Each structure stands twice: as structure tokens, then as C-alpha cells.
Amino acid sequence: MSSSITFKTDTEGVTDSEGFFASADSADIRGKGDERLDTGVLYSIAPCAAAGVFTKNAVKAAPVLDCERVLRAGGPVFGLVANSGNANACTGNQGISDSLSMLQTAESASGSPKGSFLVCSTGRIGDFLPMDKITPTVKSVASRALDGEKEGTKFSECILTSDTRKKTCTATFAVEGNTVTIGGAAKGAGMIQPNMATMLAFITTDIAAESTVLQDLLKESVKHSFNAITVDGDMSTNDTVLLLANGQSGVSLDETSMKRFQEALFQVCDCLADKIVADGERITKVVEILVAGAASDQDAESISRSIGNSLLVKTSWYGNDPNWGRLMEALGYANAQIDQYIIDISYDGVPALVGGDPVPENKPKWKKVVSKPRFTIRINMHQGDGNFRLRASDLTEDYVDFNKSE
CATH class of the missing domain: 3.10.20.340 (ArgJ beta chain, C-terminal domain)
Incomplete structure (x- = not known):
């Protein structure tokens, strides 16, 4: 680990990066009435360049298809909405409609432009989302994120399924007096086998960068971290790693900052990947x-x-x-x-x-x-x-x- 990079685990994660806010709440998606956190929104006050790596399973959940579509469009991204308890996978045309509704609700409630939000779901495959519960909850948490809530810990908890603990970490380094931060949160415990696993990983940074450059760097980091783990050999329908960069640190990704940023990004990915394996379903080693x-x-x-x-x-x-x-x-x-x-x-x-x-x-x-x-x-x-x-x-x-x- 480079001495110029400060690294910490069990942090606020995605909200540690400047200009990122998050909130989470319970929509009772599992129908157990236990108020377990299951719905969250991550929001940036400035437009983000974005990159993503997704499952190679031929059966892709509706949220994966939506994320791929938004990233292909290449426009600015202001945030994402995520839920646990239901994967919205193998749900046909209704699943496609529900996924789009989730991200549009988050966009509207956060005052963000159309086509600027991503969406992720994880949980049981084959069941329809309870949209009557999810929609009002998304509106509420998106509004709180817009108001400046820094509920990074809650956000990291709302994406958990069979996980036994949250998974977060943060890396920072300085460039000419300015601090660059990379914060991450992930979930995953079972159906873990690249490419990638039943896992979601969200990474934020306040560096300024082009999406094409971020995509190359993220793909390389994922190759040796999230794509180098296995618990049970199964490949999921929902695997997603997303990286958002909003430029709020005042530092640009260039020849001066590239090496440290790449190293710090890998440290974040590698730490989260290790946390996933270590929390594998009922493992001991x-x-x-x-x-x-x-x-x-x-x-x-x-x-x-x-x-x-x-x-x-x-x-x-x-x-x-x-x-x-x-x-x-x-x-x-x-x-x-x-x-x-x-x-x-x-x-x-x-x-x-x-x-x-x-x-x-x-x-x-x-x-x-x-x-x-x-x-x-x-x-x-x-x-x-x-x-x-x-x-x-x-x-x-x-x-x-x-x-x-x-």
C-alpha cells in the first residue's frame, strides 16, 4: 500500500466523497413488517461521469439492463436508487416497467434531469417488486438525500440480503493541497462467482474524470478484485459495480494523479471483494x-x-x-x-x-x-x-x- 494513500475500512463509504449524499429507509419489501432497511438513494450535488461493470450472465435483471442503457447514453449521472429483498430478475415486461419507474421516481424526487439516474436491485429472483410500497419510500429517501443527508452507513445496510454485516471502506490521497476521496459500499454473501457475484458495489469519488477513462480503470480493478473471488461457483443475474465521479475535490484525473487514483481505486475494490468472501454464506474459512x-x-x-x-x-x-x-x-x-x-x-x-x-x-x-x-x-x-x-x-x-x- 502506497504511503501517500490513507485507507480505512468500516467507514461511511459512498458519502465520504465530497458532494455525495445518501439516505435509506424501509419499504417492507420482504413483507415481514420488521422495518429492515431495504431502499436507498445516493445523490450527487454535481453531475457525475460514470462507469459500470455488470454480470456476464445471459439472463440479466431489468435494473442491469437499465444501468447499461443509461451508461451507453453517455449523459451526466446524478445518482442511483437501490433496493434489497427483491432482485426484480426474471420478471418479464412488468420488471422492465418497474425498474424504469424506480429510477424515474428517484430522478423526479431529487430534482435531477431525465435519464440521469441508475437503478439496482438484489434479493429473491422471480417475484414482482411491491411498487405500492417502494414508490413512496423512494420519494422520501430521495428527498432526504437532496436535502443533504449523509446516511452512508444506512445506505450500505439497505442493500444487504443474506449478508451478516455491512461492507464499506474509503481511500484518500492529496494532490497539490487538495484531497481526493474514493468511498465504497458493497453487498454479497452467496451466489458468488465471477463475473461477478450476487453482489452490488457502489464507488464514489470527487475527482474529475472522463467516463471512458473511468471505465477502463474500473474494468481493470474489477478484473483482479470482484472477478477474482468465489464462494459457491454460481453466477448471478444482478451483479453490478458502479463508479461515479463528480469533480468536487478540484482535482482532475491526469498524469499527476493517475497512478495514485488507480492504486486507491483498486484498494477499495479489493477490500470490498475480500469482505464479500469473508462474509460468504455460512463459511468458516x-x-x-x-x-x-x-x-x-x-x-x-x-x-x-x-x-x-x-x-x-x-x-x-x-x-x-x-x-x-x-x-x-x-x-x-x-x-x-x-x-x-x-x-x-x-x-x-x-x-x-x-x-x-x-x-x-x-x-x-x-x-x-x-x-x-x-x-x-x-x-x-x-x-x-x-x-x-x-x-x-x-x-x-x-x-x-x-x-x-x-
Whole structure:
């Protein structure tokens, strides 16, 4: 981490950036009458350049299609509206109409121009949104955001579904006496597998930048953060990462600020991605898989995903069993260039396989490592310069129990 960048977690997140405001409330979307926060609006006092990265699932939720449409238009963006408890996915023409109604209601209530708001939903798939509850709530929270509410924490809570805690962080750095801030909030715990996961991530910054530049930077950051995690191997219909920049810091994104901004943006994305894996549904372990020496980066990614998504591997982690043989079995079907007789594998630096030969005397040390809530597996393929890092989780009986019905 660069010494010129200040980084904090568990912050106000999206409202830490200058000129961004937010509010959230309960529309009782889940119908439980528990006043759980489920609807929020993020608003900027100045027009924003915007960028977004979305799910590659061929079945896209209506809000994803709306966000893609607004970003393609290329106009200024003033904010976004989001809800949890209902994904508005696989809801046909009614879902398209409801999504448009949500963003238009937020635009109107915040006094923003037509076509300047984005919309995101997350939650149960296949149910229609209760618009009779959502519309008045969106009007209320949009008005409060317009009035200058800085309810960043509430906003980060209103997007949660099976998450057990909010996920926020903030990075700042100085440029010629002015401070640039990047704040983020995310949700995600299950159906986590790129590209990207059942996840939403909202990132704000007060730097001035062009949308095309932001898009390139965001795509690169997402590639090595949100697109390098897995909990259960499922790809969602609603995955969205949005980046808004309103220029209120007085600093422009140029040659002077580019390197630090890019580093700070990645730190925010990487932190939020880590928080998502660490909050995976009923998991007990986070495992970092570092593949090096592959024939290509693509091979390295394929190997890491084969391991990180293997049910046999994930259940062995849960059982505190290092079982490096299961790693070898999984990487063997990765469709990568492999020579099993030269591979090295280690657990937190403790060798398990060296040049294809087991090191059984280290087994007590391997078991101690795998018993920890976090550990790193390093695999050197000795085939080239390709590398990839993947964060994965174990798989527990509680995950099955939690997901066997909704």
C-alpha cells in the first residue's frame, strides 16, 4: 500500500466523497413488517461521469439492463436508487416497467434531469417488486438525500440480503493541497462467482474524470478484485459495480494523479471483494489461492478456479484436511498446460509437494495451517510466467441448510 494513500475500512463509504449524499429507509419489501432497511438513494450535488461493470450472465435483471442503457447514453449521472429483498430478475415486461419507474421516481424526487439516474436491485429472483410500497419510500429517501443527508452507513445496510454485516471502506490521497476521496459500499454473501457475484458495489469519488477513462480503470480493478473471488461457483443475474465521479475535490484525473487514483481505486475494490468472501454464506474459512509459473495468465486463472470451485476441495478445507491430492485432481481438469512431475504446492509456506514429490513429514504442519480461518495456498506450475490470485471459501453443512429453500 502506497504511503501517500490513507485507507480505512468500516467507514461511511459512498458519502465520504465530497458532494455525495445518501439516505435509506424501509419499504417492507420482504413483507415481514420488521422495518429492515431495504431502499436507498445516493445523490450527487454535481453531475457525475460514470462507469459500470455488470454480470456476464445471459439472463440479466431489468435494473442491469437499465444501468447499461443509461451508461451507453453517455449523459451526466446524478445518482442511483437501490433496493434489497427483491432482485426484480426474471420478471418479464412488468420488471422492465418497474425498474424504469424506480429510477424515474428517484430522478423526479431529487430534482435531477431525465435519464440521469441508475437503478439496482438484489434479493429473491422471480417475484414482482411491491411498487405500492417502494414508490413512496423512494420519494422520501430521495428527498432526504437532496436535502443533504449523509446516511452512508444506512445506505450500505439497505442493500444487504443474506449478508451478516455491512461492507464499506474509503481511500484518500492529496494532490497539490487538495484531497481526493474514493468511498465504497458493497453487498454479497452467496451466489458468488465471477463475473461477478450476487453482489452490488457502489464507488464514489470527487475527482474529475472522463467516463471512458473511468471505465477502463474500473474494468481493470474489477478484473483482479470482484472477478477474482468465489464462494459457491454460481453466477448471478444482478451483479453490478458502479463508479461515479463528480469533480468536487478540484482535482482532475491526469498524469499527476493517475497512478495514485488507480492504486486507491483498486484498494477499495479489493477490500470490498475480500469482505464479500469473508462474509460468504455460512463459511468458516477464506483461502487465497496463488497460482504462479503457469503457461499463461489464462491457464493460471483456470487452475485457480478449478481448485476454488471444487466441492471436494472446499469440503476438505471445512474439515481441516489439507488433502493436496484433491488440489492436484482439480487442477488436472483445468484445461491448462500441466506437468504433474514438476509442480510445487505449499500451505502458508509449508511445502506439501516439491517437484511433484510429496513431503509427508510436513503433514502435521499442513493440518495446523488449514485449521486457521485464513490461509494461503501457493502453486508453482513451472510452465511459464502466468499467474492469478483467487480468493475462495470452504463449503459447510450450514451452507446447504441455508440455501435448500428461500
